[in-house]
Amino acid sequence: MQLVKPEIGLIVWMLISFGIIVFLLAKYAWPVILTALDEREKSITEALDSARKAKDDVAALKADNEKILAEARNVRDTMLKEARETKDKIVNEAKAKATEESDRLLKLARESIQNEKMAAITELKNQVAQLSVDIAQKLLTEELSSPEKQKTLVKALLENVNLN
Amino acid sequence: MFVWFRKRKFYLCARILKTTFLKVMISRIKSAYTRFFTYSLALLFALAFTTTQAQDGHNAIQELDNGTAKTHEAEGEHDVTKGEHGAAEKFDAGKMILEHISDAHSWHLWGHTAIPLPVIVYNKDRGGLKIFSSSHFDHGHSAYEGYMEKEGKLVAVDSEGKEDEAANANLWDFSITKNVMSLLVGLLILTWIIFSIAGAYKRRAGLAPKGMQSLIEPIIIFIRDDVAKASIGEKKYMKYLPYLLTLFFFIWINNLLGLVPIFPGGANLTGNVAITMTLALITFFIVSFSANKNYWHHIFAMPGVPKWVLFLLTPIEILGVFLRPFVLLVRLFANITAGHIIALSFFALIFIFGEMNVGLGYGVSIVSLAFTVFMTCLELLVAFLQAYVFTLLTAIYIGAAVEEAHHDSHSHDAHVEEAAII
Numbered sequence: 001m002q003l004v005k006p007e008i009g010l011i012v013w014m015l016i017s018f019g020i021i022v023f024l025l026a027k028y029a030w031p032v033i034l035t036a037l038d039e040r041e042k043s044i045t046e047a048l049d050s051a052r053k054a055k056d057d058v059a060a061l062k063a064d065n066e067k068i069l070a071e072a073r074n075v076r077d078t079m080l081k082e083a084r085e086t087k088d089k090i091v092n093e094a095k096a097k098a099t100e101e102s103d104r105l106l107k108l109a110r111e112s113i114q115n116e117k118m119a120a121i122t123e124l125k126n127q128v129a130q131l132s133v134d135i136a137q138k139l140l141t142e143e144l145s146s147p148e149k150q151k152t153l154v155k156a157l158l159e160n161v162n163l164n
Numbered sequence: 165m166f167v168w169f170r171k172r173k174f175y176l177c178a179r180i181l182k183t184t185f186l187k188v189m190i191s192r193i194k195s196a197y198t199r200f201f202t203y204s205l206a207l208l209f210a211l212a213f214t215t216t217q218a219q220d221g222h223n224a225i226q227e228l229d230n231g232t233a234k235t236h237e238a239e240g241e242h243d244v245t246k247g248e249h250g251a252a253e254k255f256d257a258g259k260m261i262l263e264h265i266s267d268a269h270s271w272h273l274w275g276h277t278a279i280p281l282p283v284i285v286y287n288k289d290r291g292g293l294k295i296f297s298s299s300h301f302d303h304g305h306s307a308y309e310g311y312m313e314k315e316g317k318l319v320a321v322d323s324e325g326k327e328d329e330a331a332n333a334n335l336w337d338f339s340i341t342k343n344v345m346s347l348l349v350g351l352l353i354l355t356w357i358i359f360s361i362a363g364a365y366k367r368r369a370g371l372a373p374k375g376m377q378s379l380i381e382p383i384i385i386f387i388r389d390d391v392a393k394a395s396i397g398e399k400k401y402m403k404y405l406p407y408l409l410t411l412f413f414f415i416w417i418n419n420l421l422g423l424v425p426i427f428p429g430g431a432n433l434t435g436n437v438a439i440t441m442t443l444a445l446i447t448f449f450i451v452s453f454s455a456n457k458n459y460w461h462h463i464f465a466m467p468g469v470p471k472w473v474l475f476l477l478t479p480i481e482i483l484g485v486f487l488r489p490f491v492l493l494v495r496l497f498a499n500i501t502a503g504h505i506i507a508l509s510f511f512a513l514i515f516i517f518g519e520m521n522v523g524l525g526y527g528v529s530i531v532s533l534a535f536t537v538f539m540t541c542l543e544l545l546v547a548f549l550q551a552y553v554f555t556l557l558t559a560i561y562i563g564a565a566v567e568e569a570h571h572d573s574h575s576h577d578a579h580v581e582e583a584a585i586i
Contacts, residue, residue, distance in 0.1 A: 003266060003501070006438035009284075009338045010267065014347060014442040018414065021351045026406035029362040033384060034405065036365035043370060 255519055257512035265432040265504045268316040268342045269298040273427055278303070281345060285311060285318060286336040298339070316341075346431030347439070350418040358413065387412050387555060395559035400566050404559070407450065411443065412555040419500060419547030423540060434550075435500030437493070444489035447558045452485075455565035488561055492554060499550050503543040510536045 144150050271279040280299035286292060290310055300308035304315075310331075312321045318339060320331035340348075357376065364377045373381045392401040392408050418439075421429040433439055461467065463481040465474060510532040518525020 003262070004437050004497075006436075006441045007267065007341075008336065008438075010341065010343055010347075010436065010438040011442050012338060013340075013344045014439055017347060017351050018442070018446075021355055021414075022407060022410045024355065025358055025410050029358045030406040030409055032362040033358070033365050034388070036369060037381070037385065037388075040370060 255515045261508045266316045282340045284338040346433045349428045395563040416551035440493045440497040444493040448489040451561045451565045458569040459565045
């Protein structure tokens with residue numbers, strides 16, 4: 001039974017010494033340790049956070065670079081496309097203009113040829129008419145030199161009228 | 165009635181849970197005692213039985229001798245009995261074990277060498293306070309200043325060497341006993357460790373832990389996060405954390421010191437009922453003084469329970485308030501003492517068999533040693549586990565005491581968790 005009977009002396013010593021140690025540790029040791037632990041945990045969390053942030057930043061930077069590159073590529077492509085378009089347009093325009101010019105020149109040439117032709121024809125006609133008149137005059141003069149011949153002609157003409 | 169039941173169905177569940185929890189607590193005391201007694205008493209009886217016959221014969225001879233001596237003059241009697249005592253000293257396992265696990269006024273080192281410790285005794289009938297060295301007791305053989313050491317306990321004796329019951333009643337023994345010395349050693353180690361790592365934290369602020377720091381730090385974090393924060397709650401745990409940490413390391417260090425067989429270890433401090441009682445009392449007072457209105461309200465007048473149930477419930481609740489620290493007290497005491505008894509019993513076996521036959525003693529010593537190594541490994545685990553359990557339960561009780569009203573589920577989680585600890 002001695003084993004389960006608490007001794008007052010031990011209780012008193014325990015209360016005093018344990019009380020003092022709890023007080024000392026709670027006042028001078030535990031706060032230091034716990035604050036240090038807290039601070040370190042905080043700093044580790046912060047370090048991890050900032051590392052994550054840095055990683056994110058790098059990733060964002062990379063993405064930005066990609067974006068800028070892509071944009072540059074796009075711009076280049078657009079410019080090339082535009083240049084090609086402009087070139088095509090200019091060429092086409094030039095072609096069209098050339099065609100038009102040649103057409104116009106051809107037309108002009110054709111017109112002038114026509115005009116020349118017409119003028120030539122007209123002149124020819126006039127000369128033929130003149131010649132005809134001259135011939136007719138000569139002929140008439142010849143034909144109408146005697147009354148018989150005049151009579152014969154009138155007769156012939158009249159016949160012609162009947163025929164027409 | 166039915167409507168009332170439906171309304172309070174969940175509440176009743178919680179109530180039933182709590183009563184079963186109480187049952188568990190009571191059964192745990194029983195189981196703690198059962199474990200203690202099955203281990204220790206069975207071993208003690210078994211060991212005592214093997215020595216009984218020799219002891220009986222020995223006693224018979226002693227009585228016979230005393231009888232013969234008494235026929236002679238008193239002068240010769242002393243010599244005869246003393247001679248007899250020295251010659252026929254037989255190994256008594258039960259006595260040896262009890263001596264090892266109880267307190268003493270000197271610290272036995274080896275053979276006949278012991279460190280004498282100061283005796284501080286107060287008795288108003290015997291000239292007040294007296295301080296002297298325990299070496300005067302001559303290992304319990306002689307009296308000094310009217311006091312004698314009997315089985316590690318200080319008793320007042322009269323001039324003829326007989327126990328003075330009247331003086332014993334007024335005797336206040338504040339001696340630095342083996343346990344007090346061990347307590348001081350344990351506290352010194354605790355203080356040294358904690359202050360040295362506190363210094364390390366100051367010196368190496370912001371750096372990774374090193375040496376002792378890295379050994380203790382995970383435990384500190386474990387107690388902080390899994391014991392204090394989990395049981396008391398984020399808001400209030402900081403106030404109780406220093407006590408919980410000190411408590412844990414105190415119990416753990418002293419448990420480990422108890423496992424060290426040589427000086428300055430070997431005292432059965434955490435297996436001493438005075439120490440566990442003091443710790444349980446401190447816990448009890450912390451819980452009672454930090455308890456809020458909600459806690460007392462739940463104990464004396466459980467809200468939402470009809471009056472007639474209260475007649476039953478309130479006494480149970482009040483009993484529970486005292487039962488909890490009592491369970492704490494018994495668990496630590498029983499576990500550590502049982503561990504000591506088992507380890508000592510294995511060694512006692514060597515001597516018991518050695519007395520029968522020297523060769524047998526050597527043979528048994530191999531088995532005993534193997535078992536003791538195994539038991540010590542187990543006790544290393546128990547040393548940590550019991551320190552953890554004591555701290556965790558203290559934290560849970562504090563948590564229940566400071567818990568705010570309304571969320572009952574938390575405390576029941578804690579109770580379930582507690583019930584799981586055996």
